Amino acid sequence: MTVVNAGKFNLAGELPVTRLGFGAMRITGPGIWGPPADHDEAIAVLRRAVELGVDFIDTADAYGPYVSEDLIFEALHDGSGYGEVTIATKGAHTRQGPFQWVQVGRPEYLRQCVQMSLRRLGLEQIPLWQLHRIDPKVPREEQFGAMKEFVDEGLVRLVGLSQVSVEEIQAAQAAGLTIASVQNRYNLADHSSEDVLDFCEAEGIGFIPWAPMDAGKLAQPGGAMDDIVRAHRGATPSQVALAWLLRRSPVMLPIPGTGKVAHLEANCAAADLDLTDDEVRTLTTA
Template identity: 70%
Template sequence: MSVINSGTIGLGGRSVHRLGFGAMRITGDGIWGPPRDHDEAIRVLRRAVELGVDFIDTADSYGPYVSEDLIREALHDGTGYGDVVIATKGGLTRSGPNVWPPLGRPEYLRQCILMSLRRLGVDTLDLWQLHRIDPKTPRDEQFGEIKSFVDEGLARQIGLSEVGVDEIRAALDFGIPVASVQNRYNLGDRRAEDVLDFCEARGIAFIPWAPVNAGTLARPGGPLDKVAAAHGGASTAQLALAWLLRRSPVMVPIPGTSSVAHLEDNLGAADVRLTDEEFALLAGAA
């Protein structure tokens, strides 16, 4: 399997395949601390690139810092990451497992990007994303600082996460060249449909997080199971990802895992071609 058949999109200043890798799960339980198996985490990252993945998404809050450190250890060639686009995020703080309060004060956002640059070992980030808009900090203060990251050459492109259409419009009106939006979206949770449509109309990459969470559709005997039978026993994760890839040309799923075997199964989604009827069946069931 490889990601070659997933199609491509412009992101981070380059053309990347539309099936990437999310590097959240290579950390410890609760996305806190180091992974249980450090060597397997390194193998996962390197195997992803071997299979053609050229877009990896992480965040300074994953660990915190652990995911970025592992990416550098596994993939940095001494000068950078070659043809692989590394995207990271900032704007959350961590005080323990599964705790993620946002903090959008400009000085903190600047600290986030400067430390990510240092940990990843680069002078410019391909894509830096605001992990959440902080409701306690004036939005324009956050947008002003983020815009300066591009103006100063700290980041090539900027993305937003968990935002609505009005917030994307506000960022664009502020002069931020929004290149990507990362919202929760999958077969079982399509509340961000309007955001996806907005991104597609404007050529903004849409990065769905939790992309393989299909809910009850993945139950034995459910819609995904039935479609799998027509695809040589393809896994429900592969079908869920294949549906996303077909849903929109700006869709960039980033399934994550801490296992090489699971990684290889996920990336097999690039070779699954749903018929019109199968695509409609799954869309209707959801």
Template identity: 70%
Template sequence: MRITGDGIWGPPRDHDEAIRVLRRAVELGVTFIDTADSYGPEVSEDLIREALYDGRGYGDVVIATKGGFTRSGPNQWAAVGRPEYLRQCIRMSLRRLGVERIDLWQLHRIDPRTPRADQFGVLREFLDEGLAAQVGLSEVTVEDVKEAQAAGVPVASVQNRYNLGDRRAEELLDYCTDQGIAFIPWAPVDAGVLARPGGPLDAVSRAHPGATTGQLALAWLLRRSPVMVPIPGTSSVAHLEENWAAGRVELTDDEYEALTKAA
């Protein structure tokens, strides 16, 4: 999302750095990259192909994308869930990414103006037709996921805003953990007031010299559930490497509990 222009609109200010970010991520060992046709729009998918496509695909890297949001300008988003539009979304993503099947295609938002059965039905069709290997949902509730499952959709992933300071999706995360559904938190580093000087993250950081509060927030997420797949966005190699290093930070039981209670 962050390798596009301001407002998630247009090309990045530094095209070459965006390409370096993508390639460095794979060099570090990243095997999951999340994007959407609305990022740019189209810009993010185009950059991913330019940076990582090897002529046949993306090797061991899973490229997940999303559809169902239209864009009319910077920071402007409108959900459209009509089956014919969602079908256009996935076919255009296939073309831009240069693949015959999307590894993970996610409904970016459930459109309240379109029958939900129609939206869930087309997800099932994408699987049956081989357009997507797996499908997921974004910004949903437990009831939404259950409804999709009841409609015959094997929900592989859920993508909701969730971080140490914003725990509104707690019930959903617990359901995903029980069901073995990947939980992909967006804005995973945004810990808000908990990251301020003198706050809980700052206090824990004293026992981890060199670790940033952002790294500690990611470390907490990674410990929170085995189905957790954080997607911290960035537009710089330096920030990417900082985020990646969070995987080496290990919280003690007391630190983990203190941060959990603080939120």
């Protein structure tokens, strides 16, 4: 079992990653707050992901907060770095408790986010740093300007955005940023970012769908997914949802997350699920 069949994508045309990655939000506690219930299992999940060929791990300083980044360092840092594994992280969300998220986009706080992520992850440069949300209380040009400073100073190699519109991506580009990735909610049940995905494909920007396995009513008995799951014996609805994402666009970079090794292995098996063109069309239009 390996994710190699998912293929590769070059972030910003210069940083190749395997298209089926791992999202490290679920290795934290309930409400994305505090440590995981089973620390050793969380460490095992991260190490098993790399064994299965995952070389793109997405996290954020707000996961825990800080817990996810600390676990990644503990599990995968070899004393000098992460080898061929690309660690992407995010900043600009503060935490006040379980399931609570407050945006803070002041440039001085964004700089603190970057510096502290560098320390926790044991890196001299973050391969991909993403603005977790654009803070509406702070002029977005100031937030983009801070991101450009981080690149110019070598603190981060590439930058991305999360939960944005096409207009906001264009504004970031106009501010002098090369946007390597966009992380928006997108799955079989939610196509609200269809225009953003199409823009990313046209621009060669990696599109990281969060909540990638949500299939909504399609996964219910009698739904459009039923026949497809049965046709691929042993497949699960989640695997079909991930396989569909991989077929939907060459810039798609799903990052399913979990805190269990068995679930991780099931997700990674989606890379070997070969949907027919008719199945892809059925799921896309259902």
